[in-house]
Amino acid sequence: MITFVIFTYNEERRIENVIRNYQQYGKVLLADGGSTDKTHEIARNNDCEVFIRPETSHAFVENGTVMDALYKILTTEWVFLGYADEHMNKVTLEKLIDVVINNKFDAIKIYRKNYFYGDFCNDSYKSSNNRLFKTWAYDFTDNYIHGMGKQTVSDDRIYNLPPQYFIHHFIDCTLDSHLSKINRYTDSEQLVHSNLKSKTSIFYFFYLIIKNLVKNYFFEKGYKTGFAALSLAELTIFYDIVKNIKIYESQHQITDETIDKKNNLHRIEILKDFINTSPVDDKVQKGNLKNGKY
Numbered sequence: 001m002i003t004f005v006i007f008t009y010n011e012e013r014r015i016e017n018v019i020r021n022y023q024q025y026g027k028v029l030l031a032d033g034g035s036t037d038k039t040h041e042i043a044r045n046n047d048c049e050v051f052i053r054p055e056t057s058h059a060f061v062e063n064g065t066v067m068d069a070l071y072k073i074l075t076t077e078w079v080f081l082g083y084a085d086e087h088m089n090k091v092t093l094e095k096l097i098d099v100v101i102n103n104k105f106d107a108i109k110i111y112r113k114n115y116f117y118g119d120f121c122n123d124s125y126k127s128s129n130n131r132l133f134k135t136w137a138y139d140f141t142d143n144y145i146h147g148m149g150k151q152t153v154s155d156d157r158i159y160n161l162p163p164q165y166f167i168h169h170f171i172d173c174t175l176d177s178h179l180s181k182i183n184r185y186t187d188s189e190q191l192v193h194s195n196l197k198s199k200t201s202i203f204y205f206f207y208l209i210i211k212n213l214v215k216n217y218f219f220e221k222g223y224k225t226g227f228a229a230l231s232l233a234e235l236t237i238f239y240d241i242v243k244n245i246k247i248y249e250s251q252h253q254i255t256d257e258t259i260d261k262k263n264n265l266h267r268i269e270i271l272k273d274f275i276n277t278s279p280v281d282d283k284v285q286k287g288n289l290k291n292g293k294y
Helices: 015-025 039-045 064-073 090-102 175-192 202-219 227-251 256-275 282-290
Strands: 002-008 027-032 049-052 078-083 086-088 107-116 127-134 158-160 166-171
Touching: 002 015, 015 027, 015 039, 015 078, 015 086, 015 090, 027 039, 039 049, 049 064, 086 090, 090 107, 107 227, 175 227, 202 227
Parallel strands: 002 027, 002 078, 027 049, 107 158, 107 166
Antiparallel strands: 078 127, 086 166, 107 127
16 A cells, blocks of 8 residues: 655664554665665564665756656655655554545655654644555656656645654764765755855845744743754755855856966965065075074
8 A cells, every 4th residue: 555665874873763663554675775784684684675776866866867767666646755764653654544544645744743853842843744655646757856757737636744743853963974864965066056146135134033043942932942942943054155156156157276276366465475575585584593683
């Protein structure tokens, strides 16, 4: 009835719990990126199949090449796209099964709520995406990072799961690993959105602060979590700033080389004052050395 596709790469620490989370409700299939740890061994020991994803140039897994390859091997009409840093509780999974069995819809949008530094962030930065759908309900051709495909069915064929049923998203990142992820993802977004005008004004910066701190930290009750939710808000602001700076650099052809050429013009200007300067007389140098001035 449902195949729970879990995207993985070197997930030996987390994958067994993820498999156990979904196994009673459908088939679990790992769409693996060529793990070199014990991910494959753990999966097979838990009666879970492993599919090696085709290599692509994308920084994200939900691209047309990967999804087309998955569709060719799926044996169920419904597919759930999941990740090793997510879980769902029993009530949510049973609600999903009820909607699937009723067969009145072609896709289900599910909320995802975050944990940061191990603390639940309430509704702060919650999102809602099609995560469970019939294989023909979404087209992933030319998909972009954070996107979940283009809808191919009418809105009335999509069920919006109430927010009390949601995916628990465990962000297992310290600042160092989160910054690495930001750099990877914004590189990809810069390529996709390079035709858009970059938002680098001071007004946009204040907009980000209002949006992230006022809406997500206060209105969505992130403040109840304290520092973890505040850190997540700050990193989200930083993500948008980095993305727009990279778009600006791309549009204005700013590279290490072009920066160096521009800086060289300033260096040459500084050195003009030294071109006609006479060398210091050796006797003066020696006298200064003798008098302890050097």
